[in-house]
Amino acid sequence: MLRLASPLRLKRAGIVGMNRRNVELIAENNPRSMFPLVDDKLKTKALLRKDGIAAPRLLGVVRQTGQIKELPAFLKAFPSFVMKPSQGSGGKGILVITGRDGDSYVKPSGKTVPFAEVARHVNNTLSGLFSLGGKPDAAMIEAMIDFDPVFDDYSFEGVPDIRVIVYKGFPMMAMTRLSTAQSDGKANLHQGAVGVGLDIATGLAMRAVQFNRPVHTHPDTGADLTSIAVPLWRDIVELAAQCYQSSQLGYLGVDVVLDRTQGPQVLELNARPGLAIQVANGRGMAPRVAAIEALLRTEGAPNTPTGRAQWSMDVLAKL
Amino acid sequence: MTAKTQLRILVAVLLIIGLGATAYKHLVLGFPLTPGESSRIWTVQAQMTFRAQGDPVKAQLNLPDMTRHLYVVPEGIAPRGYGYHVEQVGSQRMAVWEARAPTGDQRLFFRARVYKGGGIATQLPPPSDPPAKPIFAEPEAAAADALLADAYAHSADATGLALRLARSLWGDAAKPVRETLLGQKSTNASRTKLLLKLLHASDVPAHELTGFYLTDNSRSVTMEHLIELWDGTEWQVVVPKEGIKGMPEDFLPWQSNGEFLMQVDGGTDSKVSFATIVDKISSRQLAVQMGQQTGAGLIDFSVFALPVDVQNTFATLLLIPIGALVVVVMRNLVGLQTSGTFMPILIAMVFVQTDLLVGLALFIVVVGAGLVIRGYLTSLNLLLVPRIAAVLIVVTTLYLLLAVVGFKLGIEAALSVTFFPMIIIAWTIERMSVLAEEEGMWDVFVQSFGSLLTATIAYLLMINQQVSFLTFAFPELLLVVLAIILVIGQYTGFRLSELRRFEPLASEKE
Incomplete structure (x- = not known):
């Protein structure tokens, strides 16, 4: 049955819709001139190397x-x-x-x-x-990434990356996308990949969804999805926070992979990250955006990537 | 000033200009807002026949007058061998045909287009002298006096007098008196003549107004007789048969104030007959014609000032913004996915040419077949431009195949495949094919459905008479469309599809 939520309830749940993302998150925060830097992976690479951010x-x-x-x-x-x-x-x-x-x-x-x-x-x-x-x-x-085995049981094909959304330098939401046989090995949620929301404070799986509905085990491997715990979580969050400094994009998606020896590596930056992450987290972005905006209006807002990552881990996970 | 404030001001200005100009044209210039209001247009035709004996011929026909309700545009037709012109003698306008030496039966036509509304009635001057007293012979004099005395007692002014007299003459109450004056059998024409005589007897200036009612198609029209009288301050029209005052809306007066209807010098057995045809003229043409006739400044610098063929182009072009509005609404408010932002508009415009079902079927056949062939091209790993060029040639071949096979099978609708813009179709196939590879066939179906649904809605709006009438007759409404699109451009609320997409999140919070 086609079930619709009332706009009011979605608003109360803090969900950000496409129109709002396009106007308030992307158009107001991401200068058009910076887009080529993230759309061209060579330019992204040069940018990240200049700022000493770990990448393949x-x-x-x-x-x-x-x-x-x-x-x-x-x-x-x-x-x-x-x-x-x-x-x-x-x-x-x-x-x-x-x-x-x-x-x-x-x-x-x-x-x-x-x-x-x-x-x-x-x-x-x-x-x-x-x-x-x-x-x-x-x-x-x-160089080829020597993937950390943490996701070995959780993916049908390929190795999943971790997507962190960074708002004005504050990592505010994270997830990982696991390909399935149904998604034909692709990491696209609307094609049947499983989205696992990750607690921004701990890197522990919060919930997993496939086709918008909660799932508990990976449909192909049968692995328990709620037991995912991403190692080196603090490093990942700090790495994502650093990327804001380099790209100047206020609404930024950072794709991170875990190398067995090198630790977290930035694979790609995205200037138009999608909204499916809200479904995977079971949370809306709006309260977190509002909290960051409120913080930035005060005097004591942290201005280093480490400080911002710390603040996000302390405060945002509860929203 | 923030972007939001600027936008609000801009939207307000656009709305004021757009709606203001529309209101001005409607209220002041009298443009109808709906195509239905004045879509009836008559062609009235007078046919004169006479016999010529080789002498110079001059045939004259009085021309119909405009009324407050009817706008008349004469279109004389000169048959072979005749010269034609319009002559004005005093207040009388006549069509004149002349020929040096015609022989045999002659047939001359005069046509006029008659529009509802916006007519300029000719102002008759006030009468200079009181009418000449008619003389009634006994026993008519006594009957006339009786009628006049009764009418005089039951009326307050000249118009009232005429109405009362008409009631006596057409009604049954004063039948014996009428029969004394007119005999057992009396026609409308003779009663009208008598009414005029009675009015003149009581010093009311009056004359006859002959013409006919514009109804539906009619091969031969019966002439009706009205009376125009001077009530001391202005001319009043009275319909004696109905006993009403005022010019009837659909009455076309052809002859008034003692004008002759027709006159043929140099011919014999002359006759005239009238016919009317109701035209289903498109409302757009109507707006054009109205525009040219009223000639206000707003119209001189509008689409109406352009040559007619260019106007036709604009009639189509002015519908594109409507399509754009549909796309904006479907994408940003409903949240439908379409293949290519404005491709649905182009498809909708094709549907206008081909009809909806034929268009949908052809689109699905061409794009479907194209996708299959394009799927094979993928395995050849071609470069982009040669690949699209190849698809283009495939599309051309498909068009030809469809047209030829369709025609041979007797499906003429297949011929309209040529209305689809080939380059757009080729690009659509290319994009859909890439989509199928990258995201899977499901997405292709979703986007095709979205595109076709959007195109269908845009099509339904484009063929809607009201919509096409408004966009053409009131192009300033484009500013209103622009204002709406600007407002949607700043809309940050949810799309309809997102109410479904995020539904699990909302229900969990309960």
């Missing part, structure tokens, strides 16, 4: 077709790597190589491909096959 290491960039012939020699030094389009969208065009078998390249599935296949992939990337609007693009070669 950039090994190299292919900008022109002519450079492809230098690739085999260059790649010799890196047994494993990830190749991404700099302006890709929706996770398209990512090639992961985990090792070598003679001159062939080994994919995570164990399948081997010849260099010609890698070259073709680079060529497609450069000509804009994967980029938004088909713009000519660059191919980034990144």
Whole structure:
């Protein structure tokens, strides 16, 4: 049955809708000129490195077709790597190589491909096959993340990242998205991925939803979703808070992955993070936005990433 | 000034200008607000026939007059061999046809378009002399005196006198007196003549007004006779048959104040007959014609000042903002997803050409077939521009196939596939295909449904006569549409779809 909530009840629950996000969160806080910095992953990378924010290491960039012939020699030094389009969208065009078998390249599935296949992939990337609007693009070669095993039982395919929403420098809400067989390995909630809301104070799972309805176990692996506890939580929250400094985006989505040895790494920044995080958390964003605004009007607002992260962990989780 | 205040002022200014101009045109210039109010337009036709014997011919036909309720635009037609012009003699306007040496039966037509409302009635001058006293012979004199005495006693002024006399002449109360004056069988025409005579006998200046009522289509019209009399301060019209005062709204006077109806010099057996045709003229044309006739400054610098073909283009273009409004409402208030922001408007405009069901069917067939073929192109890993170019050619081929196969099968509707803008369809297929790859087929269905629903609603508004009439006759209402869109642009409340999306969050709080 189609059940509708009254707008008044949603407002009382503190839910932020798309219109309000677009006008009050994005248009008023995110200067248009900063968008290219987050839409182009190469620029994001440069920005993060300048500010010393942990991110997967950039090994190299292919900008022109002519450079492809230098690739085999260059790649010799890196047994494993990830190749991404700099302006890709929706996770398209990512090639992961985990090792070598003679001159062939080994994919995570164990399948081997010849260099010609890698070259073709680079060529497609450069000509804009994967980029938004088909713009000519660059191919980034990144160090592979050695994923922390914390999520091993919780994902159908790929490794989930942690999305933290940062409002004016204050990390205010977090979740992780777990792909399922139903979502076809994609981390999109409306396609059937499971969203797990994470307590901003502790990194413990609060609740999990699939298709807007609460779930307790992962539909494919059967793992208990409520027992997720993300390690190094304070580091993750501080890392997210730092990203505000670099990007100057008042409403920012920070995607973090956990490396087994390097700790939290920023994978991507997003200038238009979505609202599904509210459903995953079972909370609305509005009271947290209001609390941050109220704090910023006072004299004693913390002005360091550590201070802001601390304040968020202390105060926001209760709202 | 904050952005919000600026917006509020802007919206207020837009509303005032838009609604103000509309109100001015409606209240002062008399533009109708609904197409129904004056969509009746008559074509009246007078046909003159006579026989010519090779002598020079000059045929004259009196022209109909405007009344307060009717606006008349004469359209004389010159048949082969005749010269035509309009001549004014005193207050009488005549159509004149001339030919040097016609022979045989001649047929001349005069046509006039008659619009409801906005007519400029000719002002008759006050009568200079009292009318000549008619002379009644005995025994009519006694009967006339009796009628006049009764009418005089039962009236206060000239109009009242005429109404009372009319009642006696047309009613049954004074039947014996009437029969004395007119005999057993009397026609409307003879009674009117008598009424005039009686009025003149009591010193009331009056004349006959001959014309006909504009009703529905009529091959031959019967002439009716009204009376116009001077009540001491102004001319009054009296309908003696009905016993009412005032010019009837749909009466077209053709001949008045002793004018002749027609006159043919150089011909014999001349006759004239009248016919009327009710035209279903589009309200838009009506607004144009009204606009040109009233000629106010607001209209001189409006869409009405443009050539007619350009006006037609604008009639379509002015509907686009309505489509934009629908898209804004559907996306920002309802929360529907559409493929391409304004693609639904273009689709809606195609529907206007093809009809809704045909359009929907063609769209689904073309885009569906296109998606299947585009799916194959994906596996070829083509570059973007060649890929879209390939899709474009596929679309062209599909159009041709649909048209040819449809035509051979006798489905003529398939031919209207050509109304779909090819580039837009190609891009739609490309976008939907990318969407299918990235997000899955479900999203393609959701967006297609959203687009088609939005397009259908926009279409229904665009073909709505009231809407198309208002946008064309009152283009200033665009400012009102703009104001509404600006207001929605600042709307931060929930979308209808979000009431469903976030419903679990609201119910948990209880």
